[in-house]
Amino acid sequence: MIKAVLFDMDGTLIDTEKYLTRFWRQAAREHGVEMTVEDSCALRSFASRYASQWFAERFGREADYWEIRERRKELMSRHLEENGIEKKPFVEETLEKLKEAGYLLAVVTATDEERTRQYLTSTGIIGYFDRLVCATMVERGKPYPDVYEYACQVTGCKPEECLAxxxxxxxxxxxxxAGCHVVMVPDLTGADKELAGLIDGELESLRELPAFLGEMGI
Incomplete structure (x- = not known):
């Protein structure tokens, strides 16, 4: 039986992935590195200590990942300050239904805790969540299982009782x-063959999530 629903933040709850990929490419270009859209997409939810290794393999050791990353953060912060943060469609409607149904709700994100609280507060949805779990709270971030394993611990739920x-x-x-059930709500890209074998389902939007949970039968 699913007891907890664990939400990624960027690209799932808030519409920031399009800016992450855009400003990764802009920051890289300023430093003489030409990133493709596919390159920038590969960095989504990628813990920096591992992303830096990937970056060096992809663009060479002379490409300064950390300097480019800081510039990307600067560009994105400026944009969000000037334009605000957009929520993904049907966020509040979905969270409201899940709370009414008695699910424990948590955010599990690669973003640090300060910015996570800032983003969720500015969009008015932080009050829906029982727990906030950030990759900075564990040794290894995504794609390693540590952050979801920790989320299971702090929610008091077994992995099989959690839907990510x-x-x-x-x-x-x-x-x-981490052993959790997983549903994908695509943002920039959908599920390829590999991902299709890892997920329990793929939804067009968050609006379908309450019904999907009802149909899981576990």
Whole structure:
């Protein structure tokens, strides 16, 4: 029986992934590195200590991942300050139904705790969540299972009692690695053959989530 629903944040609850990928490419270009859209998508929910290794393999050791990352954060912070943060469609409607149904709700994100609280507060949805779990709270972030294993601990639920809601490959791998059920609500990309074997289902939007939970039969 599912007792807890564990939500990724960027690209799942809030519409920030499009800016993450956009500003990764802009920051890289400023430093003489040409990233493709696919390159920038690969960095979604990728813990920085592992993303830096991937970056060096992809672009060479002379490409300064950490400097580019700081510039990306600067560009994105400025944009969000000037334009605000958009919620994904049907967020509040879905969270309201899940709370009424008695599910424990948590956020499980690669974003640090300060920005997680800032983003969820500014969008007015932080009050729906019983727990906030950030990759900075564990040794290894996504795609490793640590952050979801920790989420299970702090919610007091077994992995098989948790449904993770994710939009990106690294988050899906993390949740499945921890033994959680996983549903994908695609943002920038859908499920490929590999991901299709890791998820319990793929939804068009969060609006379908309450019904999906009802149909799981566990």
């Amino acid at each position: 809601v994710e939009d990106a490959p690294n988050g899906i791998r993390s949740a499945r690695g």
